[in-house]
Amino acid sequence: MDEKVEVNVDSLFLNETTASRTAYERAMKKAHELIQDQYANLSDPYSGREVGQLRADWKQEEVCTDSGRILETVLQEAGEKVLAHSIAVHHPRCAAHLHCPPLIGTLAAEAMISATNQSMDSWDQSPAATLLEENVVRWLTELFDFGEGADGVFTSGGTQSNFMGLLLARDRYINQAWNWNAQQQGLPPEANQLRILCSEAAHFTVKQSAALLGLGEQAVVTVATDHEQRLSMIDFERQLEKLKNEGKSPFAVVATAGTTDFGSIDPLSSLSKYCRREGMWLHVDAAYGGALILSDRHRFKLAGVEQADSVTVDFHKLFYQPISCGAFLLKEGVEFRWLSRHADYLNPIEQEEQGVPNLVGKSIQTTRRFDALKLWVSMQTLGKAGFASLLERTILLAEQTMEMIASDDCLQSVGKKPEINAVVFRYVPDKDYMRIDELNLMIKQTLLARGEVVLAQTRVAGQVYLKLTLLNPRMTTEDAADILERVKRVGREAEINWGEREKACLHP
Incomplete structure (x- = not known):
């Protein structure tokens, strides 16, 4: 009752x-x-x-x-x-996804964001909030060396940011190539010739974006990866030449700076040269790896990102912000014109002429949270050096974990050294006849069902592997060793049980 x-x-x-x-x-x-x-x-x-x-x-x-x-x-x-x-994202044995523990300062900021309920779609709904977001975006564009004229906007995360990059790339190309305004006229007859290139390890939202943009997933041409899980420039050149010979219109390249499984970073500088020469838009999906820009020790891995037309960066990963919090950065802010529109009740032209800030014209969202506040609070309290130390700690831990796996006969890793902080490995049974894929799936499921470890799974060359995503700066080498021991213990238990079942079948 x-x-x-x-x-x-x-x-x-x-x-x-x-x-x-x-x-x-x-x-x-x-x-x-x-x-x-x-x-x-x-x-x-x-x-x-x-x-x-x-x-x-x-x-x-x-x-x-x-x-x-x-x-x-x-x-x-x-x-x-x-x-x-x-799922306790702060726990040292939670290491499955790009799912970070949030900083305490951001939790306080979240309370302020929720309590004030500012909506970023018009000046009269978010005056101080609008100016703070503009300041944070300006700092981000300087951080990525985008130069004068750059701009950006906060987003819900990588899915939205990747979509926006390809939306602006499509509409700019359509206008330049065929004098066609997609915003007013829809897609031109030639749209079925449009093509996007990305690596086979790129995030699934590249194909999702192509579908939502009316181009279809067939518009995405995947390029093979090399032995380091990066986009192969040899295959890229081959695919690009093939498209041109077929009369297709490659208009955009999506480079990944931090693939979901391996944290691999595509050759950004080489790709930027091709894009400039061929008149293609370069969008860099740095949702995972963008935080490297904060570290003097690791930012060289993002060399070439400053040449991109647009960049995705997520803060609810290695910036330790509560979900959701991301940004879309644009090298030439004028390109927002392919998205901008006016509504008399939100951003009338008269206000823009008077210099009143207009953020709704930079986003595919209307009502939007004041997420810039929590990033600002974090940067003010931790500073660039503080963030860099957290990031560097997790990368070192990933390298040490990979060394532990390499020295263990029961475990097998993929790759030699992590680019960021993801480690892909699997348990290797003693007997060759063991069903290794089924065994590793069972290990992952058993550890979750027992509540002991939250692991991720993936496939490499069609085979099942386990994955540790070591985002948590509180995690130690002892914690990593503990996880590996638990993996081996469950694996050995399964081997014994399967062996006994096999004997029972052979000798009923």
Whole structure:
């Protein structure tokens, strides 16, 4: 039976009244207690609760009550049913995806962002926020050596940023090649000749973007990778020549600075030379590897990024920001013209003529969060050197983990030295007849079901491998060794069990 809740409007919203202040403090105190008790203090990275069990927890739960319930009671239930069964991204044995632990300062900034609820789509909804985002974007374009005239905008992450890069590249090319305005006229008859080149290891959002842009996935031509999982310039030249001989129109190249599996970085300088010569747009997907720009020790790996037409960079990866937080950077800010439009209720032309900032004309989003605040808070408190030290720590850990794997006969890695902080490996059974792909999948699933380790899986040359994404600066070599030992223990258990089952089949 629902509790009877008396509604006091002042206590429902943040405002100047005593009722509001009291309600806000009680709610935040309760949330803080639950985050600490039900989440931050978890002894394992996951509770081990399976899909069916979690579904059963919610099966009888009403989404909306008839008369409402006490807030503290509802929060308590959220803590027990959600927080306690969430993936603990701060835990040293959580190492699956590009899923970072957020900095504490950013959690405070998130509270400010949510409380003020600024919308970045017009000046009269976000005056101070607009100017701060412009300042942060200006700093980012300087960080990437984009020069005068550069611009950018905050985005929800790599998917949106990659889409925007290819959208602007498509519309600029269509206008220059065929004097056609895609924004007004749609796609021209020649659009089926348009082609995008990227490596076979590029993020799936390149093909997704091509589909959403009306070009179809067939417009994406994948280039083979070399032994270091980078785009092969030999195959790139071959594919480009083939496209030109076929009368196609290659208009954009997407280079990856930090592939999802290996953290590999494509040859940016070589690609930029081709793009300038051929009149193609170079978009660099640096969602993962963009943070290298902060490190004097590792930024050389991004050499050539300053020649790109546009860049994707995610802050909810190696900048340790809460999801979601990313940016799209544009070398020539004037290219936003292929996206810009005016709405009388948001950004009338008269305001632009008066110099009022207009961010909605730079984004495919209208309502948009004030995510620049949390990055600004982080950069102010940690500084460039502080961020660089966190990043360098994780890269060193990845190198040390790779060395541990190389010296262990039970494990096998791919590659010699991590480009960033991803390590791809697999457990190797004693007996040749063991089904190695099935075994490694089982290891990953067993460790998650036990709540011990959160690992990722991938395929290399069609074979199943495990992956450690070592984003967490708190993780030590002892933690990495512990994960590897747990992998081997589960692997050996499976070998014994499978061996006993095989004997039983042979000698019933």
